[in-house]
Amino acid sequence: AILAAIDAALGGGPLAGRHVLVTSGPTHEPIDPVRYIANRSSGAQGTAIAAALRDLGARVTFVTGTAEVPPPQGVTVVRVETAAQMLAAVQAALPAEAAVMAAAVADWRVANAAGQKMKKDGTGQPPALEFAENPDILATVSQGAQRPRLVVGFAAETTDVLAHATAKRARKGCDWIVANDVSPATGIMGGSENAVTLISAEGAESWPRMAKDAVARRLAARIAEALA
């Protein structure tokens, strides 16, 4: 990594001069000023990917929700909270030669979010929440006019991982899906390791369980090959 960073600093990395967009972390969807709905995501895998792409010389725009780990040095950081904000930041960051969409984006937002703190009304019943479907950032980028040459999505599943992820790749129109099993028993969510399967037009390739940093370096190397 140190050699790669020096190489990148000298402009010699395989991704030198390439702009790559990475999304990371959870989105938070407000219910009222003090409550929100969130996806579990430490941001560790997306942060490691951004760092690995930077180490290969890429110019990285890093669009991140409120993550537990700090963003990498040497990348352009755009902080967002909601899925709608993330979509706007992604669109503002395009064009890019590749997009790696590692963020855990909420499928739904609260349509009737309150401007003031919701109070118990004494009935024991919560305020009724109405939900609206969020924009699909991966599909929007994959099918948009400014589509990067390579679009990589993520699928965090707890059952039928390969089937869900393969269907997701076709449905969204992205090139690759990085799929993993985030069932609590795996310890992957919030942990330092990951076990992923890379799904492309050529099929599914399962990588052994390894550190999230190692997953990131391997994925970044594959991205560099694809853009070469």
Place this chain on the structure above:
Amino acid sequence: AILAAIDAALGGGPLAGRHVLVTSGPTHEPIDPVRYIANRSSGAQGTAIAAALRDLGARVTFVTGTAEVPPPQGVTVVRVETAAQMLAAVQAALPAEAAVMAAAVADWRVANAAGQKMKKDGTGQPPALEFAENPDILATVSQGAQRPRLVVGFAAETTDVLAHATAKRARKGCDWIVANDVSPATGIMGGSENAVTLISAEGAESWPRMAKDAVARRLAARIAEALA
């Protein structure tokens, strides 16, 4: 703070030998393995209070949700996620001579939380969430058989702060309420300063806006007086 810490280490603080319970941080209520509902809370104020009580010599049990700031050194840390877990940890930590309930506890949990990740079903409608009211930790402690001599609650409000907080004190049965206005415009939520009003049987006492550490030291000193 250094002199107080030395004093405490030598067993000379005004709270020497006293057990004080502090709750802090948000609770997270699962929707499914990858989604949850949360309260906004950095845990900064509760953490500062625990540290200030420790500096006065107290033996502190610190029950905390997933906070943005690390717990203080020199206290017994009990980590929890949900309101139900927080209540159990609080009851296990009693008896105590004082309890400072600074955590932002969710009023409701998802009654039909799923063991597997909920999927979009193609209708554009989210899965129906059913809510159940969470146990009221402040009221349970205030009205329980092992009630501490001094119970301090918090009220984070966005409107009618004093009226809501005064009503809360009576309804819960606690001794003091530390009330503050967490409207986004105040910058208090997630910030380093706080502006609180201490509500007791004697009335309401508004403190000037100051660092959260300073609020904590002032509150700890008042607790020491009350237990003297």
